[in-house]
Amino acid sequence: MSMPKIALRGLYKIFGPDDAAMMAHIRAGMGKTELLEQHKHVLGLQDISVDMQPGEITVVMGLSGSGKSTLIRHLNRLIEPTAGEILLDGEDVTALGPDALRQLRQKRMSMVFQKFALLPHRTVLQNAATALEVQGVDRPTREAEAQKWLKRVGLDGYEGRYPAQLSGGMQQRVGIARALTSNADIMLMDEAFSALDPLIRTDMQNLLLELQVELQKTIVFITHDLDEALKLADHLVILKDGAVVQQGEPQGILLAPADPYIEDFVRDINRARVLRVRSVMEPVQDRSCAGDVDPDDTLEALIARSGGETSLCYRVVKNGEILGQIDMRDLVRALVPRGVTGTH
């Protein structure tokens, strides 16, 4: 595997006046509740180690208060870690001085916020040009660049409006244009779509995926919504009480949740729509099959094709190569979440 774009190594965050001293208690095995009760410090993150690959969308998911915002704010050090390393292209971000840190925030990472956080006294165009303005790029250049990205996110013609005149979805498009205008190859998105209506949210997710095909940014995306996480994630990290409970390929997590917390999460998901053939297929056996399917087809598509017939099987073929086969019985079994037993 290539070198991760961003690597977190044993990252801890303790909120409170004397956080460094509290690390001793934590290393000695003290938990979040005891730390709060006995020492009045909040354990925000514990022992986080995550690799984020270049060009991938890493989604961090967890309930409210699980430390997602705290985690993403460590990447550009809006929050300082108590212990651990944050490696960006192998270089330790925690060692940067104030000027180098500002350089990093200007050129290498951009951010999109849940509440948009646009400057209300500036026009859409000026807002989108913020990042380049901070870098000292002259006005015609930065506005041309901002114009280009506004057009790309579908805001052609809105340059002269003010944020308050736009709907939430459009404001977040400005937020995305502002992040893209900086030309940073890492984009941090903290619940960027959570404040939007469901339909608009779907639009924005599609926009992001479209842009991603073209731009191949390294995206860190925070959400508390599993559907959104499964739709966007190349790599899924599940956070609980500031600790990673499971991480990996989303399909794998869905099929083999590591603990009851995650089982709860995945219980209500429409598995047929999310799971792909490749996650359920088996090695080829001697059996004649009813047809060929693509490994990236959803189970839902396959069920539709089989007409609900469970005795069939299909060959999984990609680019003329046979990867395996899928038995409709296995497929049906995969639709039942683990932990649900047939005792009615």
Added chain:
Amino acid sequence: MAYEGVFDALGLRAWCDAAGDNAPLSMADLLASTGAENGGGGVPFPSLDVLHEACPQIAQTRDVTAALEDGFLAMRPELKLVLDPVTQPLSWMLDSALWFFTSVPWWVLLPALIYLAWAVSRSRGVTLFVALSFLGLGVIDHLEVALETLSIIFVCTSISVVLGVPIGIAMSRSKAVQRGILPVLDLLQTLPTFVYLIPLIFLFSVTESKLYGIAIILYAIVPVIRLTDLGIRLVDRDVIEAADAFGMSQRQKLWKVQLPLALPNIMAGVNQTIMMSLAMVVIASLVSAPGLGVLVLRGIRNLELGVGLVAGIGIVLLAVILDRTSKAALARVDRAGKAE
């Protein structure tokens, strides 16, 4: 007397008598000799003057007053050495503004002021009101004094803003600075205005215009400081976080985010500062500030009811002009900020 026994009992008699009672009779002595038995059931409150009678070593109240005065006078040369050069430009500014407002012909000055009202308020109603008010003041021969008052307000408000905004910014950035300055602001705002005229009269001569300039600025600077601090603290935390996330420096953040977003609050502070300057410029006529206040004072001193009333009406007019104009400017800034 009541307290002699106390000193005897404490064995201080010899020490007390060593002083010898050579002080002249105080008012309290006189009162004591005539009606000492009234009230208190024969035991007077142990004030300095009463104790002095029992033991001459104890100072009298008037000695304390005198000592304070002497102390202050002794410090005066050093204080003046520092304060005089620092405050001298204030005198120059006040004097030249006064000269300017009283020597430029009215047919130049009035249109200019009316245009200024238009430029900041962009409101026809307000501008018309300003024009009519000036006309009214001119007709009753109060234009010149009103302009004198106005010149002082312009100078003092400008200086208050120039000093107050940076102080407010400093307070918004540091809890420690804020904790240090807030009590001073509270003091300036709660002290009755007369009270801080007293040390100022000691320090500067009544012929210097900076005397009233300082009095007015000390009083009027408070709101602009407070509201600058508040305005910056109230700026949306998410927007500040975004500014940080895009790598803005402290200065970029101040000029591009904090000050523009705090502007409506700062303008509200400026409005209050203007109104407080006006209130103080009237009181400052006690220490030779020119303008409408002088006429009010004459009305009070000489019981010239008409003079006092007309000047009072002039002040009300000025107050309404200044308030309407600055409020209109504030509303304009507010609208621009929300961009509806």
